[in-house]
Amino acid sequence: xxxxxxxxxxxxxxxxxxxxxxxxxxxxxxxxxxxxxxxxxxxxxxxxxxxxxxxxxxxxxxxxxxxxxxxxxxxxxxxxxxxxxxxxxxxxxxxxxxxxxxxxxxxxxxxxxxxxxxxxxxxxxxxxxxxxxxxxxxxxxxxxxxxxxxxxxxxxxxxxxxxxxxxxxxxxxxxxxxxxxxxxxxxxxxxxxxxxxxxxxxxxxxxxxxxxxxxxxxxxxxxxxxxxxxxxxxxxxxxxxxxxxxxxxxxxxxxxxxxxxxxxxxxxxxxxxxxxxxxxxxxxxxxxxxxxxxxxxxxxxxxxxxxxxxxxxxxxxxxxxxxxxxxxxxxxxxxxxxxxxxxxxxxxxxxxxxxxxxxxxxxxxxxxxxxxxxxxxxxxxxxxxxxxxxxxxxxxxxxxxxxxxxxxxxxxxxxxxxxxxxxxxxxxxxxxxxxxxxxxxxxxxxxxxxxxxxxxxxxxxxxxxxxxxxxxxxxxxxxxxxxxxxxxxxxxxxxxxxxxxxxxxxxxxxxxxxxxxxxxxxxxxxxxxxxxxxxxxxxxxxxxxxxxxxxxxxxxxxxxxxxxxxxxxxxxxxxxxxxxxxxxxxxxxxxxxxxxxxxxxxxxxxxxxxxxxxxxxxxxxxxxxxxxxxxxxxxxxxxxxxxxxxxxxxxxxxxxxxxxxxxxxxxxxxxxxx
Numbered sequence: 001x002x003x004x005x006x007x008x009x010x011x012x013x014x015x016x017x018x019x020x021x022x023x024x025x026x027x028x029x030x031x032x033x034x035x036x037x038x039x040x041x042x043x044x045x046x047x048x049x050x051x052x053x054x055x056x057x058x059x060x061x062x063x064x065x066x067x068x069x070x071x072x073x074x075x076x077x078x079x080x081x082x083x084x085x086x087x088x089x090x091x092x093x094x095x096x097x098x099x100x101x102x103x104x105x106x107x108x109x110x111x112x113x114x115x116x117x118x119x120x121x122x123x124x125x126x127x128x129x130x131x132x133x134x135x136x137x138x139x140x141x142x143x144x145x146x147x148x149x150x151x152x153x154x155x156x157x158x159x160x161x162x163x164x165x166x167x168x169x170x171x172x173x174x175x176x177x178x179x180x181x182x183x184x185x186x187x188x189x190x191x192x193x194x195x196x197x198x199x200x201x202x203x204x205x206x207x208x209x210x211x212x213x214x215x216x217x218x219x220x221x222x223x224x225x226x227x228x229x230x231x232x233x234x235x236x237x238x239x240x241x242x243x244x245x246x247x248x249x250x251x252x253x254x255x256x257x258x259x260x261x262x263x264x265x266x267x268x269x270x271x272x273x274x275x276x277x278x279x280x281x282x283x284x285x286x287x288x289x290x291x292x293x294x295x296x297x298x299x300x301x302x303x304x305x306x307x308x309x310x311x312x313x314x315x316x317x318x319x320x321x322x323x324x325x326x327x328x329x330x331x332x333x334x335x336x337x338x339x340x341x342x343x344x345x346x347x348x349x350x351x352x353x354x355x356x357x358x359x360x361x362x363x364x365x366x367x368x369x370x371x372x373x374x375x376x377x378x379x380x381x382x383x384x385x386x387x388x389x390x391x392x393x394x395x396x397x398x399x400x401x402x403x404x405x406x407x408x409x410x411x412x413x414x415x416x417x418x419x420x421x422x423x424x425x426x427x428x429x430x431x432x433x434x435x436x437x438x439x440x441x442x443x444x445x446x447x448x449x450x451x452x453x454x455x456x457x458x459x460x461x462x463x464x465x466x467x468x469x470x471x472x473x474x475x476x477x478x479x480x481x482x483x484x485x486x487x488x489x490x491x492x493x494x495x496x497x498x499x500x501x502x503x504x505x506x507x508x509x510x511x512x513x514x515x516x517x518x519x520x521x522x523x524x525x526x527x528x529x530x531x532x533x534x535x536x537x538x539x540x541x542x543x544x545x546x547x548x549x550x551x552x553x554x555x556x557x558x559x560x561x562x563x564x565x566x567x568x569x570x571x572x573x574x575x576x577x578x579x580x581x582x583x584x585x586x587x588x589x590x591x592x593x594x595x596x597x598x599x600x601x602x603x604x605x606x607x608x609x610x611x612x613x614x615x616x617x618x619x620x621x622x623x624x625x626x627x628x629x630x631x632x633x634x635x636x637x638x639x640x641x642x643x644x645x646x647x648x649x650x651x652x653x654x655x656x657x658x659x660x661x662x663x664x665x666x667x668x669x670x671x672x673x674x
């Protein structure tokens with residue numbers, strides 16, 4: 001930070017166990033090898049600090065800390081005094097690599113002062129001009145979430161953008177009109193904190209052909225990913241470009257939620273450390289360790305380490321990071337990856353009231369932001385419906401995903417569960433002051449099959465990942481509609497598009513917050529690969545030419561369903577449904593072979609008109625007797641997924657619906673009383 005008098009720069013970091021520390025300021029430009037100044041730091045309590053009045057430029061300076069201490073491996077400490085550590089609080093990261101995914105293979109820079117990343121800052125540039133653009137006010141009950149990846153959104157040449165803009169923050173801003181046309185009002189960005197996309201290529205291994213495009217390997221909790229800026233830009237320019245993206249999204253009425261990874265970092269484990277920062281400053285404070293076992297680094301994340309999030313200092317560190325992104329970058333909320341890992345103490349024991357989770361929920365500066373938990377971790381802690389929440393936290397509802405998949409593909413015995421999930425999962429969330437919108441409903445996400453692959457593959461096809469098809473989930477609850485993968489069978493392809501429409505209907509009529517996956521709006525395929533974290537190519541990249549083919553077909557259907565969801569007051573309610581709000585036209589709840597479900601949502605003065613909705617997962621037509629519409633009204637057909645576009649969705653409704661409706665096999669309908 002700048003000193004109070006504005007003439008110097010203060011550097012400080014925390015370490016309980018260091019015995020000596022110095023500030024290293026590197027030569028200007030792209031020189032990552034030579035240190036210009038090394039200045040001893042002073043300890044006050046557990047904070048090491050120094051003020052520099054000369055020799056550190058106000059912008060573009062690369063710096064880090066050389067740290068040493070007492071205690072060997074057996075104490076949980078990890079000292080690397082020959083290396084320079086990045087500042088955990090650094091607002092920017094100056095990286096050796098300037099272009100995403102471009103760098104030498106099988107090279108780790110092991111020289112004493114030759115790191116891949118160094119700390120940076122910018123106290124020189126004028127403050128960013130937000131030009132009066134403020135975040136749109138979107139109530140949680142009105143959210144339509146679009147999970148997307150900054151790089152993959154525009155990296156493909158079909159985006160039509162200039163080479164230096166593809167795969168960047170600027171690329172997202174340039175494509176805002178697509179998001180508006182689709183109708184979503186919240187984007188959830190896969191990780192945008194600085195990470196090492198080349199981590200798989202450091203040493204020879206079966207995955208050394210892969211590039212980490214998803215970003216779940218945080219190296220800095222305060223700095224935006226520099227290589228998501230325009231090609232070759234510096235850290236300060238990338239940070240401003242990030243703000244331009246947020247400003248463009250806000251101006252379009254779209255909020256920005258960040259997928260954040262506070263459960264682990266990219267510093268890996270003791271077997272293959274990717275040494276950058278916290279590990280060499282105070283390993284035992286920042287990471288869960290158990291010095292009584294051979295593998296000391298506890299791993300509840302599947303990524304080699306687990307952040308010691310409920311240590312008082314680390315908890316403050318996480319809160320400071322969140323508030324930095326709200327203040328500096330105007331983001332609107334956070335989705336916490338493997339959030340249950342943040343619910344453990346330093347030894348990994350689950351806590352009923354985790355201090356860091358409570359602090360985030362109660363912090364006044366974060367009171368307006370959205371908080372979403374992925375309520376499980378890789379250590380067996382599964383908290384769907386029971387994540388510690390203080391009536392603030394929403395949850396990714398994994399139960400919703402599984403039941404939607406099972407019912408719509410035609411599994412027996414899940415109709416009651418299907419009704420429960422589309423009604424807001426009150427069995428999970430109708431507790432204390434929690435609301436239906438605390439359930440984040442999703443059918444697909446970055447992990448697992450895309451929507452297209454969910455109806456095209458029975459098995460995963462992950463050979464491209466280098467792990468002999470052993471990675472990725474084996475339990476996908478998918479159905480290929482009669483043929484595995486790509487086919488020329490018109491009947492199979494027609495059924496697949498119908499099933500995709502059924503999923504979209506179910507997602508958008510469900511109480512709770514809908515979330516869809518980038519690319520599902522045109523039927524993106526990953527060729528049956530359900531774990532594409534390391535592919536910087538067409539497996540992940542949005543195919544704009546494929547979108548063009550579906551503009552009048554599936555994209556139109558998706559966008560119309562979203563508009564119906566946003567415009568009709570009976571969908572996306574503030575409160576859970578009562579018996580007066582819904583009538584279930586059902587007397588076969590206990591019959592496991594029954595796969596037809598119909599119900600009416602009643603207007604009751606809310607406006608918009610009654611809705612009759614039916615799902616038929618049978619392989620035969622169901623001749624459904626319709627309830628009488630309210631007096632003076634008639635049923636109009638809005639949706640029938642069995643019909644071709646544009647008949648499958650008629651926004652104003654099509655009249656002529658009689659007292660019965662023959663619901664097609666594997667079909668769903670929506671009728672409106674008007």
